[in-house]
Amino acid sequence: MxxxxxxxxxxxxxxxxxxxxxxxxxxxxxxxxxxxxxxxxxxxxxxxxxxxxxxxxxxxxxxxxxxxxxxxxxxxxxxxxxxxxxxxxxxxxxxxxxxxxxxxxxxxxxxxxxxxxxxxxxxxxxxxxxxxxxxxxxxxxxxxxxxxxxxxxxxxxxxxxxxxxxxxxxxxxxxxxxxxxxxxxxxxxxxxxxxxxxxxxxxxxxxxxxxxxxxxxxxxxxxxxxxxxxxxxxxxxxxxxxxxxxxxxxxxxxxxxxxxxxxxxxFASIRDELARRRIGRAAEDPKLTVSADDLRRLEVLANAATTPDDPILLGFYALHHGEPAKASDWFRMALTRNGGAKAAEGAVLAFAANGKYQEAEALGSQWLEAGPANRKAYLDALTALLTQEPPPRLEAVVLERIVKTVSADRYALGAAALGWYAYNSGQTVPAEHWFETALAWDREHEPAAFGLALARQRLRDVAGLRAIIAEWRGRSQRIADILDPRRRHLSAREAPPRETGIRPATPEPVAVERMPRAQAPEASPRPPTAARRLTTEPAPVDTYLPAERPPALREAARPVRGGSCGSGSSGAAALARGWCLLNLKRPASAMQAFEAAMRTGDGQVVADAAAGKAYAALQQGLTNEATAAATSAALPPARRRELSALLLSERFYAQYDAKNFNAALLTLEERAKYAPETTDLMLMRGWSYFNARRYEDARRVFRALYKVNRSSQALSGLTAIDDATQRNRY
Amino acid sequence: MKRLLGAVAAAMLAFAPAAQATLPLEAWELYRQKFVMPDGRVVDDLNGAISHSESQGYGLLLACLAGDRTSFARILAFTRTELLIRDDGLAAWRWDPKATPRVTDINNATDGDLLIAYALNCAGSAWAMPGYTNAARQLARNIAKATFLKRGSETWLMPAVTGFSEKDRADGPVINPSYWVFEALPVMARLTGDNGWLKVQATGLKLLDTLAKANMPAPEWMSVKAEPRPADGFPAQFGYNAMRVPLYLLRAGLGEPGRLAPFRAAWANGPAIVDVRSKQAVEQLSDPGYRILVAALACAADGTAIPQELKSFVPTAYYPSTLHLLTLAMLSERYQRCM
Structure with missing residues (x-):
């Protein structure tokens, strides 16, 4: 034919x-x-x-x-x-x-x-x-x-x-x-x-x-x-x-x-599918949006069905269109419908975007082996979790699994985050080692170098600090600025970086011995003041658990990613805004928010706001205001003690930096009334004696420290005393 | 080459396609009853009861040689509907009744295509059906287009569209000497007016003559990348495929004694699978379909009479039975004196 x-x-x-x-x-x-x-x-x-x-x-x-x-x-x-x-x-x-x-x-x-x-x-x-x-x-x-x-x-x-x-x-x-x-x-x-x-x-x-x-x-x-x-x-x-x-x-x-x-x-079912397709595309691409009709249509379908697919789509759409709370709800629904790895990935991302880092970490840790996307979501979440300031209270088992995953993946950002966590908890020696580990895995990771420089500064390891500054000269202004006398001490404690990045392609091998866990245990006992701290189990990671920790923040108060801190005039809203602003490094605005919360809130809100105000003041370097806030009657006694200890630490460092060593030593005595001295502070006490030329006192402290943890810092203190006293003989 | 082409042309003239049935109807009936299904499928019983373009091609050719127009129509209907479905108009080579879809390898097998085209031409002439002849012509053109490999003065017949070329294999191109159905090549040349077919014929004969000089029977698969040699990964054997080579030569009237000598030598002790290098028998064969090949060689060389028991056909398995009928048809046409 x-x-x-x-x-x-x-x-x-x-x-x-x-x-x-x-x-x-x-x-x-x-x-x-x-x-x-x-x-x-x-x-x-x-x-x-x-x-x-x-x-x-x-x-x-x-x-x-x-x-x-x-x-x-x-x-x-x-x-x-x-x-x-x-x-x-x-x-x-x-x-x-x-x-x-x-x-x-x-x-x-x-x-x-x-x-x-x-x-x-x-x-x-x-x-x-x-x-x-x-x-x-x-x-x-x-x-x-x-x-x-x-x-x-x-x-x-x-x-x-x-x-x-x-x-x-x-x-x-x-x-x-x-x-x-x-x-x-x-x-x-x-x-x-x-x-x-x-x-x-x-x-x-x-x-x-x-x-x-x-x-x-x-x-x-x-x-x-x-x-x-x-x-x-x-x-x-x-x-x-x-x-x-x-x-x-x-x-x-x-x-x-x-x-x-x-x-x-x-073709109603086709219309459903078209909506699903559009939402699916927009869920992957934040630049695309879909109509309210489409969203409503799929929401109705998702609620009517028992399968996880539509909730997952809606979850990712919400997540990528600035609604992490809604996204969390959809992913929770998907998880209850056996949504598997995809639902878990979305949930971890959504929890983290809501600032619920602990929840994100807890869930993500169960899905680590489900695939690279799940692993990435988990690593991002733990990085965000650890780099909060003040650092959250984490149980040993949590820290252990974080360390395990970060080490297995040689994840430089995670190592740096552990560094910040230790640093922000006043554990400078472990912080130094984690920052070093991060740099070993990724030589070019500037935030880790910055953290390392700060840690060495705090440890008074001048040679080590100068080495870092020399290595990063011309590449990092903020590292160069660390030794600039015009900078205030507190400004150096600026927030660790939140950005997440690509893992180093060819990290250098790092001996496990370099991990902080190999360090000798902390001399100081855990403070008995807050009952909830006793839940921390003794474990190897204890060595870099902070002995002195600021109170855990209210999770709901965490800021949304990169966004505004919201509005609202209730006490709770103001409190949340305050924490959010504090995390965004806007302490002056945070302070106003906390003050507003203290004016309008109830007992618990006022107490939290008072603590927040103290942190905000600290972040601005307003030590007196911080002290005043810390002694506010609104604060429960345990929290007041914690804040006072923290403030006195800050005052000590300020006095030390101002070379007012005798005053600094008096501040340490005052601080000891509120909390036991950490090894870091003990080391600083040694250096304070040294600088005040009280060599015998210095030697006693350094020896005690060396006996406890064989630390090289203590040893260099002892050497310095010998040098100084020998030089005096000539 | 010129001389060779002349010889080919002469042979072509000498062998006009059979207008009369050359295959005894009763032998064909036995074959048909055993191997041709009502739906026109020709079954390779020992090979998992599959069918392929080769079995369909042989079925068509034998039906034509037997003058069985009904069976031809039946087998063609199946072949066309089930196998002739490739984009390039060639036949898919493998059809498995146990698989879904039935075609389990869409690649072609060029000998199958050639047999189908040749049989269509046979039917078109035998029964004055221009539709068949036209179809034969079209298929011949499709084969030439898809499987001829021109290289210098040579034109090779590639065994399939994919899998054997220079880019497919380290030792490619690889060819199969038994895919030269010599009797069909001049017919295709005349049908299409494409003398590429005669070059294919000449290239094949030259290869066989080179092998004969080395006293080597044709191996199954040969690399022609450089000097022809047995292809890698296949047994270097004069095996089931290659044993058709002397038959095709005889059927085409190209069975010169020198060209057939290595085959006669390999089968000095009866039909066998033979290692082409050591000339040792790997496996002796006893099916009458194989034994009649040896008898036909003896007849062609010396006029030796065909043993009585081989003259009567009893179907055994698809492949030897097919060879048996093709040999019987050839003998009755060309070597009545041995019958």
């Missing part, structure tokens, strides 16, 4: 012809067909280059075998209804309908006969057998029977209708086979050669042709095939199936154009 002749025949016979080229661009749709007479879907495309074996080859010799096109182009041919009658007589509804659709497509003027129950003229049992074989789908046997009879009976040729039916049935099978074998050009070729195949009677063939167009990057042609079905075919499940296929293969605007062919809201 030749396409061209078929197409000419179709036009000549008055069929409504939807040449694809006529509406190939721009999303127009074909005009609605006359009801009841859909023509076949035609593929108006040039024959593929490689022609091949044509159906006619297996038929009787010419002249009986006229090309199909010629046969059809003859004026008003009598329509061969024998197949129709045969299928009707057999009660073969499926084939009957297919034949009916085929005849209608070929002969739009034709009216189906009303006397279908009249059997086909008897008298040719052999032909009847052929039809029977055909009806049974035994196509090869029909071919054999035709060939056999043609051999026996000279001049006999098969009825045109049987030949056409057979060609078409074989083409249908070939089309399926070629499509299953992903031979897309062949699929299109078969469709082109057999347009009668592409009717509503065989929507599967239309689907396969459309898929072939998709696979050969001709989506507009696929859209046309789908629009043919939607414009012409009636079966609900085929119409919906068509839209589902369109949805999975076409672009949004093509799908939207097809949606215009919807009848009576039959």
């Amino acid at each position: 030749h396409v061209k002749s078929i197409l000419l025949a179709a036009v000549a016979s008055g069929a409504i012809f939807y040449g694809l080229g006529r509406f190939g661009q721009g999303g127009e749709l074909p005009p609605a067909p006359k009801p009841g007479t859909p023509s076949a879907f035609t593929l108006d495309q040039p024959m593929a280059e490689r022609a091949e074996i044509k159906p006619e080859l297996a038929q009787a010799p010419p002249p009986a075998n006229l090309p199909a096109g010629q046969r059809q182009a003859q004026p008003a041919p009598p329509v061969d209804e024998s197949a129709l009658r045969y299928f009707a007589s057999q009660g073969d509804t499926r084939r009957f309908e297919a034949e009916l659709a085929r005849l209608r497509a070929l002969y739009p003027q034709w009216k189906p006969p009303t006397d279908l129950n009249t059997p086909i003229p008897a008298g040719d049992p052999e032909l009847e057998r052929m039809w029977k074989l055909f009806a049974e789908g035994k196509l090869s046997e029909v071919r054999a029977a035709i060939a056999g009879r043609s051999t026996k009976e000279t001049g006999w040729s098969p009825p045109a209708d049987l030949v056409q039916q057979l060609d078409q049935a074989e083409a249908a099978q070939r089309l399926v086979n070629a499509s299953n074998a992903r031979q897309w050009e062949q699929v299109i070729r078969i469709g082109t050669e057999t347009p009668a195949l592409l009717t509503c009677a065989n929507v599967d063939a239309l689907w396969r042709v459309a898929e072939a167009f998709v696979q050969t990057e001709r989506r507009d042609r696929a859209r046309d095939a789908y629009s043919y079905i939607l414009a012409n075919c009636e079966k609900a499940e085929e119409r919906l199936g068509t839209m589902q296929k369109a949805l999975s293969t076409l672009q949004d605007e093509q799908v939207n154009a097809l949606m215009a062919l919807e009848r009576q809201n039959e």
Whole structure:
């Protein structure tokens, strides 16, 4: 059969012809067909280059075998209804309908006969057998029977209708086979050669042709095939199936154009899926937003279902569009629906974005092995957790698993975060070692170098500090500024960096012995003042647990990532704002917020706000204000003691930096009333004695320290005393 | 080369396609009943009852040689619907009734394609069916387009569209000498007017003559990257594939004694799988379908009569039975004196 002749025949016979080229661009749709007479879907495309074996080859010799096109182009041919009658007589509804659709497509003027129950003229049992074989789908046997009879009976040729039916049935099978074998050009070729195949009677063939167009990057042609079905075919499940296929293969605007062919809201589920798709894309790309309608639609679906997928999508959408609290709720729902690693990843990210770092860490630690995304979310969360200031109170088991993961991944940011955690907890020796570890894993990690410099400054390791400054000269202004006398002591305690980054590609090997855990244990006992501290289990990580810790902050008060700190005039809101601002290093504003909270809040809020005010004052270097705030009657005694100890530490460092060593020593005495002295402070006490030339006192302190932890700092103190006293002899 | 082409042309003239049945109908009936299914599938029974383009091609050719138009139509219907579905118009080579979808390897096998085209041409001439002839011509063009490898004066027939070329294998191109269905090559040349087919013929004959000079029977797979040699990763054997080579030569009237000598030597003690280097038998074969090949060589060389028991056909397994019928048809056409 030749396409061209078929197409000419179709036009000549008055069929409504939807040449694809006529509406190939721009999303127009074909005009609605006359009801009841859909023509076949035609593929108006040039024959593929490689022609091949044509159906006619297996038929009787010419002249009986006229090309199909010629046969059809003859004026008003009598329509061969024998197949129709045969299928009707057999009660073969499926084939009957297919034949009916085929005849209608070929002969739009034709009216189906009303006397279908009249059997086909008897008298040719052999032909009847052929039809029977055909009806049974035994196509090869029909071919054999035709060939056999043609051999026996000279001049006999098969009825045109049987030949056409057979060609078409074989083409249908070939089309399926070629499509299953992903031979897309062949699929299109078969469709082109057999347009009668592409009717509503065989929507599967239309689907396969459309898929072939998709696979050969001709989506507009696929859209046309789908629009043919939607414009012409009636079966609900085929119409919906068509839209589902369109949805999975076409672009949004093509799908939207097809949606215009919807009848009576039959594509509600497609609309759901479109919304889901848009939200899915926007969930990955914060620059994209979706309509409120879309969100509402998916929220309704998510709440009605019991599966985790939609909550996960909504969670990521909320997370990436500034609503971490909402995101947390969706991920929690997804987790209860067994949402697995993806839900856990989202939940960890959302908790962290809400400032609920401990929750994020706790959940993330259970999903570490689920995949790189889960691991990354966990590492980010623990970094954020550790670098809060003041540092949160963490149980030994938590610190242990953090250390384990950070070490296993040689995660420099995590090591630096452990450094800040130790540093901010007053544990300068472990801090130094963690910063060194971070630098060993990533030489270029400036924040770790900065932390290391601060730690060495606090340890009065001048040589070590100068080495860092020299190494980073020209690369980090803030490291260079550390020895600038114009800088106030407190300003050097600026926040550790929150940024997360890429793990070093080739970290240097680091001996486990360099970890702080290898350091000798802290001399000072844990303070017994706050009962909740007793929950800390003795464990190796104790060595870098802070002996003196600021109170844990209220989790809800954590700031949202990078955003504003909110508004609200209630005491609780002001308190939350205060903590948020404090974390953003805006202590003056924080102080105002805490003051507002103290004016309007209830007992607990006022107590927290008073503590916050003390921290805010400290952050500004306003030691007197801090002291005043710390002695506020609103504070419970235990917290007052903690704050006082912290303030006195700060005062000590200020006096020490001002070389007012005797005053500094008096401050240490005063501090000892509130809390036991940490090893760091003991070391500083030694240096204070040294600088006040009280060498024997200094020697006693350094010796005691050395006895406890064999620290090199204590040893260098002892050496310094020896040097100083020897020099005096000359 | 010129001389060779002349010889080929002469041979072509000498061997007109059979217009009359050359295969005894009763032998074909036995074969058909055992290996051809009602749906036209030709079953390779020892090979997991699969079918392939080769079995379909042989089925078509034997049906044509037997003058069985009905079976031809039946087998072709299956072949066309199930295998001739590739984008390039060639046949998918492997069809497994136990698999879904049935085609388990969409790659082609060029000998299968060639057999189908040749059989279609046979049928078109035998029964005056231009549809068949046209189909044969189109398939021949598709084969030439997809599988000819022109290199200098040589034109190789690649065994398949994918898997054997220079870029597919370190020792590629790799060819299979038994894919030269010599009798079909001049027919395809005449059908398409493409003398590339004659170059394929000449290239194949030259290869066999080179092997004959080295007294080596054709191995199954050969690397023609440089000097032809057994391909890597395949047993260097004169095996089941290659044993068709002397048959194809005889059927095409190209069985010159020198060219056939290595095959006769390899089978001096009866049909066998033979190591092409050591000339040692790897496995002796006893099926009459293999034994008649040895008998046919003896007939061609010395006029030795075909043993009575081999003249009558009893189907055994698909492959030797096919060779048996092809040999019987060849003998009845060319070597009546041995029958």
